[in-house]
Amino acid sequence: MLASAQGNSLINLLDFSIPAFLIILAFITGRYIERRHFRNLAQREQQLSDMIISDVKTFPNGAQPHKKAELVMGQVVIATDYLKTFLAGLKKIFGGELKSYETLMERARREALLRMQEDARSRGYNAVCNVRLSFADIGGMSGTKGSVMVEIFAFGTAYCRLDA
Amino acid sequence: MIIVNTESIPGLRIRQMIGLVQGNTIRAKHLGRDIAAGLKNIVGGELKGYTELLTEARRQAVERMIAQAQQLGANGVVNVRFSTSAITQGAAELYVYGTAVIVEPEQAGVQEANHVS
Numbered sequence: 534m535l536a537s538a539q540g541n542s543l544i545n546l547l548d549f550s551i552p553a554f555l556i557i558l559a560f561i562t563g564r565y566i567e568r569r570h571f572r573n574l575a576q577r578e579q580q581l582s583d584m585i586i587s588d589v590k591t592f593p594n595g596a597q598p599h600k601k602a603e604l605v606m607g608q609v610v611i612a613t614d615y616l617k618t619f620l621a622g623l624k625k626i627f628g629g630e631l632k633s634y635e636t637l638m639e640r641a642r643r644e645a646l647l648r649m650q651e652d653a654r655s656r657g658y659n660a661v662c663n664v665r666l667s668f669a670d671i672g673g674m675s676g677t678k679g680s681v682m683v684e685i686f687a688f689g690t691a692y693c694r695l696d697a
Numbered sequence: 698m699i700i701v702n703t704e705s706i707p708g709l710r711i712r713q714m715i716g717l718v719q720g721n722t723i724r725a726k727h728l729g730r731d732i733a734a735g736l737k738n739i740v741g742g743e744l745k746g747y748t749e750l751l752t753e754a755r756r757q758a759v760e761r762m763i764a765q766a767q768q769l770g771a772n773g774v775v776n777v778r779f780s781t782s783a784i785t786q787g788a789a790e791l792y793v794y795g796t797a798v799i800v801e802p803e804q805a806g807v808q809e810a811n812h813v814s
């Protein structure tokens with residue numbers, strides 16, 4: 534009798550302590566990973582500042598005819614941390630802006646665009662036009678068991694500008 | 698083979714439009730990656746396994762589209778679009794389509810005229 538009561542209290546303790554542990558872990562790692570990612574993004578954007586990207590269908594600033602244009606792509610799958618999922622879950626009861634997911638989307642978009650530009654740079658181009666961003670909801674990736682993952686895919690046509 | 702998602706290609710003239718070509722692939726994620734992804738959902742950050750999976754899948758879809766275009770005698774595909782659809786839980790279809798074309802170098806005279814206008 535006593536043993537089973539102790540067993541129950543232990544299970545209850547575990548019920549609370551596991552999510553609490555995950556939230557603390559997520560608070561530390563999530564913030565660290567996000568800050569590091571934002572620093573990394575800013576640094577890489579600086580390096581690619583001479584690259585012109587646009588979403589028009591023509592070739593801004595003119596394209597060099599001898600270097601053939603080419604399709605370039607960039608994609609990223611990114612997940613939030615447990616704490617943000619938890620906070621967003623609370624916020625969803627009241628409605629309103631979900632700030633914690635906004636940073637996730639921003640990071641994913643910037644990362645996908647950067648990868649596309651790096652792809653273009655590595656092939657010797659200095660501009661990308663007709664850039665399209667798409668959000669892919671991969672089957673079962675979002676919405677199940679509170680896990681939040683997004684996939685952002687960016688693609689465009691890389692070419693060499695005339696003025697560079 | 699020249700693949701672009703614009704309607705024209707700089708320095709080249711489209712001699713003939715052949716028609717729509719497409720490529721697709723359906724991929725499922727596997728358990729090992731799922732477990733790793735589950736852990737990543739706690740700490741946050743990029744899911745490299747899934748990124749690789751999708752990159753590889755898109756490349757294959759593009760290759761299939763190129764193969765179809767080559768079969769039709771094309772040497773380029775313009776106006777390429779990508780789309781993704783969720784077939785069932787845990788599997789995704791990656792689909793790419795575009796217009797196969799035969800392109801040839803622009804003649805010097807034509808290029809001059811374009812430049813002036």
